Amino acid sequence: MKPYKVCKVEDLKSGERKLLTIEGRNIGLFNVKGKYTAIKNSCPHQGAPLCEGRVEGMTVVKKNRELEYIRDGEILRCPWHGWEFDLLNGNSIFNPLKCRTKAYKVTIEKDPVETYPVTIENEYIFVHI
Amino acid sequence: MKLPQIIDTDIHPMPKSEDEIKSYIPMPYRRRYTFDSYKYYSQPVQESRLDVKISGNDWIASNPDIVMEEHMDRYNVEYGILLPRAFVSSNPFIDMANNICIGFNDWLMDKWLEKNNKQGRFKGSILVNPQDPIAAAKEIERCANHPHMVQVMVDSGSRAPFGHRQFYPIYEMCEKYDLPFALHPGTDGVGINDSNTLGYPASFIEYHTLLCTGYMSHLVSFITEGVFERFPRLKVVLVEGGVSWIPPVLWRLDAEYKALREEVPWMKKRPFEYFTENVRVTTQPLEVPDNKQHMWTMLEALDAQNTLMFSSDYSHWDFDAPDYIMRSIPKHLIDPVFSETARRLYKLPNKDLNLEGEKSETLQSL
Ligand code: FES
Numbered sequence: 056m057k058p059y060k061v062c063k064v065e066d067l068k069s070g071e072r073k074l075l076t077i078e079g080r081n082i083g084l085f086n087v088k089g090k091y092t093a094i095k096n097s098c099p100h101q102g103a104p105l106c107e108g109r110v111e112g113m114t115v116v117k118k119n120r121e122l123e124y125i126r127d128g129e130i131l132r133c134p135w136h137g138w139e140f141d142l143l144n145g146n147s148i149f150n151p152l153k154c155r156t157k158a159y160k161v162t163i164e165k166d167p168v169e170t171y172p173v174t175i176e177n178e179y180i181f182v183h184i
Numbered sequence: 185m186k187l188p189q190i191i192d193t194d195i196h197p198m199p200k201s202e203d204e205i206k207s208y209i210p211m212p213y214r215r216r217y218t219f220d221s222y223k224y225y226s227q228p229v230q231e232s233r234l235d236v237k238i239s240g241n242d243w244i245a246s247n248p249d250i251v252m253e254e255h256m257d258r259y260n261v262e263y264g265i266l267l268p269r270a271f272v273s274s275n276p277f278i279d280m281a282n283n284i285c286i287g288f289n290d291w292l293m294d295k296w297l298e299k300n301n302k303q304g305r306f307k308g309s310i311l312v313n314p315q316d317p318i319a320a321a322k323e324i325e326r327c328a329n330h331p332h333m334v335q336v337m338v339d340s341g342s343r344a345p346f347g348h349r350q351f352y353p354i355y356e357m358c359e360k361y362d363l364p365f366a367l368h369p370g371t372d373g374v375g376i377n378d379s380n381t382l383g384y385p386a387s388f389i390e391y392h393t394l395l396c397t398g399y400m401s402h403l404v405s406f407i408t409e410g411v412f413e414r415f416p417r418l419k420v421v422l423v424e425g426g427v428s429w430i431p432p433v434l435w436r437l438d439a440e441y442k443a444l445r446e447e448v449p450w451m452k453k454r455p456f457e458y459f460t461e462n463v464r465v466t467t468q469p470l471e472v473p474d475n476k477q478h479m480w481t482m483l484e485a486l487d488a489q490n491t492l493m494f495s496s497d498y499s500h501w502d503f504d505a506p507d508y509i510m511r512s513i514p515k516h517l518i519d520p521v522f523s524e525t526a527r528r529l530y531k532l533p534n535k536d537l538n539l540e541g542e543k544s545e546t547l548q549s550l
Contacts, residue, residue, distance in 0.1 A: 101504070101505045101508040102505065102508065103233075103505075104235055108234060109230075109234065132230075134233055134234035134235040135233050135234075135501065135503055136501060136502060136503075137229040137230055137501060
């Protein structure tokens with residue numbers, strides 16, 4: 056796995072995303088409420104550009120017919136057929152073990168080639184491929 | 185694998201705004217018209233693909249150049265059969281519904297089939313209101329000679345199954361002008377239409393899953409009422425109604441026929457013979473079970489080689505991508521399904537698209 060520098064931490068705010076092509080691979084990088092995640096921008100169903108979908112929460116049953124809307128900002132919906140995926144690991148909601156898209160490792164580091172002291176301003180987001 | 189040239193039998197062109205379509209609807213109906221789909225059975229997540237390009241505030245899939253480039257060129261679609269959605273058959277105001285058809289047909293001919301159809305790759309459907317078969321027949325006469333109109337279409341929602349004789353004026357015109365009669369889901373159980381299910385489905389998932397029940401009812405009605413004996417050259421196209429339910433229903437009908445033939449003595453042939461002779465079916469949304477073999481058995485049973493035609497449903501949410509369908513059906517069906525059967529049905533000459541390399545998709549092999 057090789058790290059690829061994407062952008063400064065402050066350039067990807069909570070709720071924002073970037074669509075990247077790294078070594079010919081299409082990837083979506085997301086800031087999910089302060090957690091950084093990167094997943095393959097291709098839906099396991101029919102290959103739609105998954106990371107162009109809406110980021111939402113999900114509806115679950117709390118008790119009987121009482122519903123609850125949870126995890127707002129953590130669920131990605133495919134722009135074609137609307138399948139739901141967990142942004143934090145790329146797993147689908149309807150079948151997390153068998154239907155999922157690839158998740159890549161993301162780290163926050165200072166740029167090793169820069170010699171400035173590490174402060175939050177020169178920390179970068181790296182996606183590992 | 186490169187995509188072959190495709191005939192896409194279900195593409196939905198939209199007006200760019202309510203004003204655009206209104207300008208084609210005759211007065212005074214234009215004044216009262218509002219574009220409506222239907223209130224209760226709308227897709228709750230997203231009606232259309234979210235990644236489809238739009239220009240400015242225009243409605244999705246309303247720009248012929250974008251549809252051509254983003255869908256037709258991208259997927260090597262040689263011809264696209266356009267089915268506008270106007271939901272007329274749910275309208276209790278029959279004259280209004282008839283005039284909406286006139287407006288949509290004039291709009292389709294003007295904007296999509298004439299002004300923006302240099303290569304002749306867009307083909308149209310004459311929209312009619314089945315609630316008024318006499319007016320529908322007139323509307324077919326008015327549009328049938330347009331060189332790019334290739335079929336007649338209605339919503340599958342209805343107050344009666346389409347085998348009933350009240351619809352004969354429509355089938356007479358279809359035969360006269362050699363135009364297939366296409367059913368597209370919509371307006372089932374909405375407005376003045378009967379529900380095709382027991383009572384009314386509560387959710388969209390229930391509604392959408394059971395749309396095939398309306399198709400079952402129409403198909404069995406066509407056959408048992410003897411429509412194909414009276415109109416032997418009529419071709420019925422079941423668009424977006426599902427595929428794999430067809431063999432079991434026809435098996436059942438066949439079993440009943442052996443004992444109950446005397447009830448329908450005008451039925452001269454067995455159900456499957458009418459089906460393969462007079463009915464065509466479109467793929468999307470193709471039921472693809474975890475074990476594809478199960479579906480392949482159904483495809484074989486319904487003679488998919490001669491009856492099944494590819495459709496994408498662009499730009500709706502349940503769009504099927506051509507490469508996905510190629511991977512989902514057996515190899516020997518690819519040519520018949522992706523172009524041959526539709527080419528015969530709609531009499532479309534071979535057109536060499538000769539697209540530049542970057543426009544045709546290269547796909548992974550199966
Ligand atoms: S392609 Fe993503 S849900 Fe179908």
